[in-house]
Amino acid sequence: xxxxxxxxxxxxxxxxxxxxxxxxxxxxxxxxxxxxxxxxxxxxxxxxxxxxxxxxxxxxxxxxxxxxxxxxxxxxxxxxxxxxxxxxxxxxxxxxxxxxxxxxxxxxxxxxxxxxxxxxxxxxxxxxxxxxxxxxxxxxxxxxxxxxxxxxxxxxxxxxxxxxxxxxxxxxxxxxxxxxxxxxxxxxxxxxxxxxxxxxxxxxxxxxxxxxxxx
Amino acid sequence: xxxxxxxxxxxxxxxxxxxxxxxxxxxxxxxxxxxxxxxxxxxxxxxxxxxxxxxxxxxxxxxxxxxxxxxxxxxxxxxxxxxxxxxxxxxxxxxxxxxxxxxxxxxxxxxxxxxxxxxxxxxxxxxxxxxxxxxxxxxxxxxxxxxxxxxxxxxxxxxxxxxxxxxxxxxxxxxxxxxxxxxxxxxxxxxxxxxxxxxxxxxxxxxxxxxxxxx
Numbered sequence: 001x002x003x004x005x006x007x008x009x010x011x012x013x014x015x016x017x018x019x020x021x022x023x024x025x026x027x028x029x030x031x032x033x034x035x036x037x038x039x040x041x042x043x044x045x046x047x048x049x050x051x052x053x054x055x056x057x058x059x060x061x062x063x064x065x066x067x068x069x070x071x072x073x074x075x076x077x078x079x080x081x082x083x084x085x086x087x088x089x090x091x092x093x094x095x096x097x098x099x100x101x102x103x104x105x106x107x108x109x110x111x112x113x114x115x116x117x118x119x120x121x122x123x124x125x126x127x128x129x130x131x132x133x134x135x136x137x138x139x140x141x142x143x144x145x146x147x148x149x150x151x152x153x154x155x156x157x158x159x160x161x162x163x164x165x166x167x168x169x170x171x172x173x174x175x176x177x178x179x180x181x182x183x184x185x186x187x188x189x190x191x192x193x194x195x196x197x198x199x200x201x202x203x204x205x206x207x208x209x210x211x212x213x214x215x
Numbered sequence: 216x217x218x219x220x221x222x223x224x225x226x227x228x229x230x231x232x233x234x235x236x237x238x239x240x241x242x243x244x245x246x247x248x249x250x251x252x253x254x255x256x257x258x259x260x261x262x263x264x265x266x267x268x269x270x271x272x273x274x275x276x277x278x279x280x281x282x283x284x285x286x287x288x289x290x291x292x293x294x295x296x297x298x299x300x301x302x303x304x305x306x307x308x309x310x311x312x313x314x315x316x317x318x319x320x321x322x323x324x325x326x327x328x329x330x331x332x333x334x335x336x337x338x339x340x341x342x343x344x345x346x347x348x349x350x351x352x353x354x355x356x357x358x359x360x361x362x363x364x365x366x367x368x369x370x371x372x373x374x375x376x377x378x379x380x381x382x383x384x385x386x387x388x389x390x391x392x393x394x395x396x397x398x399x400x401x402x403x404x405x406x407x408x409x410x411x412x413x414x415x416x417x418x419x420x421x422x423x424x425x426x427x428x429x430x
Binding site for chain 1: 252253254280281282283285286304306333334335336337338341354356357358360361363364365366367379381382385
């Protein structure tokens with residue numbers, strides 16, 4: 001019973017996600033679904049890359065959060081258009097939520113929308129929101145066992161950001177093992193090592209996004 | 216429709232959770248539901264405290280994980296009884312899963328069961344598994360904004376472990392703000408500052424558990 005209901009919900013979600021993707025394609029907008037655990041550094045990464053991206057393209061952010069607008073306020077301070085979705089305790093964004101948020105943006109003016117999902121390494125991976133690609137942030141302090149323990153999100157994501165790379169010396173995170181596991185789960189996954197503290201990898205990540213947007 | 220189904224599932228779960236709690240009380244077993252984000256340090260904490268606890272009481276662990284038995288294997292190496300629950304991608308443990316796992320333990324011989332939930336700061340908080348109390352691990356590297364962003368899990372938990380406290384100097388985590396927010400959300404919450412690297416706070420946490428078990 002539970003499974004059947006879940007399948008119906010996912011089927012309905014996929015339909016709306018496909019409509020979203022069609023709409024974004026018509027408007028020539030690239031959409032990134034940015035996922036990761038609470039505290040992996042998703043919002044901090046956005047704070048660092050948005051101004052760089054905004055020099056070249058028109059970008060907006062859709063922020064998912066359980067109750068607060070804390071992350072959206074951080075993005076707004078960068079003078080970037082942002083729409084807040086509050087899931088009222090819900091553990092992921094779905095396609096209908098993203099559709100409603102996107103409708104409040106001026107889609108004719110945008111090249112890129114980054115959707116920051118609810119902090120969660122499990123549920124968001126199951127819900128297509130109509131993005132062009134998913135990206136997952138894994139912070140070094142979370143441990144190198146996470147790809148094998150939470151494989152779906154890494155399998156679904158085109159890129160993984162190994163974030164807080166500046167903290168590597170203070171942890172027992174094995175970079176080589178993590179990279180090997182990621183590649184086992186998803187052979188074509190693109191991996192960036194990033195830090196919002198010392199700026200490592202951020203230019204490379206921006207360049208990659210810009211190439212995707214302009215291609 | 217979705218909401219109604221969810222209510223039915225939660226109602227059914229609460230019924231089984233109450234049965235679990237009655238069973239554990241009859242057997243005089245204290246049960247802790249240990250929750251937290253992926254990589255907050257739940258398994259590492261268990262590795263550090265189990266041998267200390269095992270000197271005084273009989274303890275077993277129920278390990279929740281999406282697919283692997285990695286954490287259960289780590290616990291087993293401590294010579295502690297452990298049962299693995301694989302949720303097959305499910306984002307939380309429920310009361311029925313814990314009931315089935317508990318049935319494979321020798322309940323007549325135990326004083327304490329620690330249930331390590333799936334790494335997730337959202338969904339596990341919604342599902343009573345029949346525990347005596349919930350405990351949430353928040354690692355310093357996740358950021359001090361997490362209590363206000365994920366309030367339910369901190370409201371539901373009797374204790375919060377501010378873990379990886381040794382990494383405090385390398386982050387912008389504001390301990391005073393975090394403590395204030397935790398107390399706003401849950402006035403009686405008990406807070407421990409812990410580190411599995413330098414051992415800070417682990418004895419205090421063990422003493423607190425032992426007091427709960429023997430009371």
